[in-house]
Amino acid sequence: MPDLLSVKNLKIEATSYPPGEPPKVVTLVEGVSFNLEKGKVLGLIGESGAGKSTIGLSALAYGRGGVRITGGEVLLNGRDILKLDRGGINSVRGCHVCYVAQSAAAAFNPAHKLGDQVIEASLRHGIMSKEDAKKRALYLFRVLGLPNPESFGERYPHQVSGGQLQRAMTAMALCPNPELIVFDEPTTALDVTTQIDVLAAIKHAIEETHTAALYITHDLAVVAQISDDIMVLRHGKTVEYGTTKQVIEAPKEDYTRALVSVRQTKRDEASDQSGTLLKIDHVHAAYGNGFKVLHDVSMHLSKGQTLAIVGESGSGKSTLARVITGLLPPTEGRITFDGKELPKALKGRTNEELRRIQMIYQMADTAMNPRQTVRDIVGRPLSFYFGMHGGKKTERVGELLDQIEMGSRFLDRYPAELSGGQKQRVAIARALAARPELILCDEPTSALDPLVAEGILNLLMKLQEETAVSYVFITHDIAIVRAIADSVAVMHRGRLVRFGPKSKVLSPPFDDYTDLLLKSVPEMEIGWLERVLKTRRMESAGN
Amino acid sequence: MNLRSIPISAWIGIAGIALAIVCALFAPFLAPFGERDVVGEIWMPAGGDFLLGTDNLGRDLLSRLIYGARTTIFVALAATLISFALGMILSFTAAVTGGFVDQLFSRFNDLMMAVPTLIFALVVLAVLPQHLWILILVMAVLDSTRVFRIGRAVALDVAVMEFVEAARLRGEGSLWIIFREILPNTLSPLLAEFGLRFAFSILFLSTLSFLGLGIQPPAADWGGMVKDNKDGIIFGISAALVPGAAIATLAICVNLVVDWLMKRTSSLKGGRGDA
């Protein structure tokens, strides 16, 4: 059987314009080759900057921004689409090959109804009549499990939820009955409980319609559920290429092995959970406009231990961190730190109280002043809290940089000159400089690639052993909770759902929400999705 | 900063501004005749003793142009500096304090901006006595509304960044936050805005003088010189066009530099920069 898509020795370049320097040509992808048969799914996986989206778009002969495909062949049914003229390319796009973007919210035109946009390509390419296209759209809305499929097409993009938009985008790609669809991180922007539904809908739809797909993601566990083959990419080059079974169960390369085994670290919780450091007592909170975001939340944390607060977006977990810091004073309830009640608002707290609680943010980029060097960033708490200056301060900054495994050679670097992981390490050093007893970590690893994130987590654990600092760790990732927590709080829509030692919270009997949350987290295991869906169907049949 | 990275257009702008500033600073040494001396016939053509000819009273046009650079640049610069100081202080205070103060300042600013600047100036200058410092103040206050708006937007952009929040959590005072955390990150766009306001001030001052409400004669200023010589136009005498061209050239030069600054700012977004 001839291959549907055959990419040979692909080379992709872009021109970058660094300010004050002559333009530079950067190679994004080099020497990438793969084949895709009809009806099969190939997963492209890699970190940010691995070139996976760029490769995906090359199947539509498209380069985003200044990106150019400069070498190799992209054969669709044996024909090189890179050699086609504009009209020829347009007859491929939206007809033979379709695209599903990461952010459906931005990719839909706000001025037109969803239904019209879904059937547009089919009509413009003359694939089917308007009636047929509408029928097919309705069929696809049903297959993808959209609510009220009959009237769904009458709605505008801003009138439906993110998960529904992502499914509508899939319907739009499937509508002209293409041979190939490129999925570019279609579930990355979604919450984990929504992701599983969309993932299942996509899998079901491409199986129903026998469409081949390139599935691009950074999450190996997700791609394991949906693809037949997997290609692992790094820095624009192929690391490993094989069947899903082989890549997941018997990876050949070290990098792939690391990707597979990441998130499998687990730590036993501390047995003694006494000696309370932080106590949150019946806290309520509301935004300035009166919108209530926290309802009666209580939890506590022991000295030298880690409390993980887990929940999806909108659960109020980050708000809770803001309440603890005093940025958002609670409307009711109180927060006790080391036996003493903390003043509610930031302004009422003494510098000593502020020193003892430090914070690490999700985006290290925006958490550090881009105009200050590492020396200034880490040194400021030293001079602010301890009055250190001169050589003594420099010496201490050097020690802290050693502690975060970076070293003094980074002293005079600016944040823009550091990698994502290094920035987060500097942010940790800044927190440590204050010699805090508690560090609030607001999703410090969720913007990082998995291996880098693993390094940060290990560093945090090491520092806890060395300095006996406590962590409140806010995350949406159950794997991280398993890896580092002593106690766990599950939050949902501003309420505390479940709280206790990790072993208790993460084992049955579950409440409904925790059950859903735990079951929605993709596992690095082929067939996990089918299993979950099966149990779900059985449960609903049982009801 | 790399000198070679400055584009030609910006160099032209810088050279033009430098020339105007040299004229302004050393006017008594550069000008062949005095500012107010009648030295020849009325509206003599260019050439001979008078490189650019003479004006409606027989004064040397080139000399008045050089002295005019002094008045025009001084008044425009003074007005811009005051408007910037005023606008920046108020906007940063509003952005950092927030709440009621922010609302009060912003709403009042909206009100000021609801009247076109020139109309506002006309109304106010109709009442106030004619003094140079009053003119400068009126220009500064009216212009500061624009500075306030952009200053507040820029400061708010930076103020919501997490490194500012981190400084607050550390317990830093407002002064540290404004001068150490926010200001260094807003310098580039504000520098461009300063250029823009300066160019606007030159044009605005010239317009007021042209309408007879700006600098009062016999002091030379470019807008006023256009007014003095405008009656010659109908006889084909181009004396009014010379100061007009000077205003246009200076404004273009400032805008060329601003254009470069703005492009530079946008390409530095998220980067370090070393301005």
Place this chain on the structure above:
Amino acid sequence: MESGPITGPVLTDGVAGETVPRSADLSGVPAKPNPAAATGEIGGTFWRRFVLRRPLVALILQRLGLSVGLLFAVSLMIFGGIEALPGDFATTYLGQSATPQAVENIRKDLGLDRPWSERYLSWLGGAVKGDFGTSWASKNSVSEQIGNRLGNSLFLAFFAALISVPLAVGLGMLAVQFRNRLPDKIINVISLAAISLPEFFIGYLLIMFFAVQLGVATFPATVYDSMTLSERLSAIALPVATLVLVVLAHMMRMTRAAILNVMSSAYVETAELKGLGTFRIIARHAAPNAVAPVINVIALNLAYLVVGVVVVEVVFVYPGMGQYMVDAVTVRDMPVVQACGLIFAAFYIFLNMAADILAILANPRLRHPR
């Protein structure tokens, strides 16, 4: 529906909060905000429900209310602000050497002896009815003189808009089409230069070239009642050309930016990846989203045109509002200055409001609420 509960909360809500009730209190006009204060609670919940049900209408009403409020505040500023400034009109009017008795008489004559709040009320009351009092200089009715001149100014601005709007939008689209290529760069440099040229310089350049050297245009641009339309048009050719050049560059640059913004959006990429032709992408996907910002740009520049008229009228000795105002300022004829100031401000506020409302109308999120 009573107008009270609707406009009331509009004014007290949000932006107009500080300015409007104050001006209303001072003016004592049977104020619209008053019912809102009395029925605040009921109006509030009614208003909240209304906002949820008809967000589009609510926003437009809010914007209308804001403009009315702004206009009142501006009238207060133009009248009251002037009072607060130092300097005595009577002394100015008669000159420094006037005897105290003469000053006293003239104060009485001009009504300056009455408390200023009273004078403001009667002035505002008259202004609403179109009566702006009598000029100090000519002793004629201000409204009569303005009536004619306002028509002339609008005539000028109308033709300037008629030419500049299509030209600017066309050039803006051209610049987008040839983005970062030679035509775009040329347009960019020329427009940058044009922004820097003072109106009077452009005006005199045109006069020098077309009226004096070539003799194809008339100067000064005098118009009078007995002129035919074609005579009028030829008289205003140069002033219109000047105004067009003044607003063209701004409008074009902003149009270009607005269209580029839409063209670089993700949904245009989606359209491209559907294999649609260039024309279809522009007409169906870019245009509906670019219309709002472009209309906004046009309205803002028309507001700018209102001000540009002042200088251009002086240059061309054109009998419009702008010249009338400048003359009045020179002789400190306050009733005329106040009337002209208020009318110019009203046009400016109205056009800015139109820009905002059109932008609201073009937003699909507001047109089709959830």
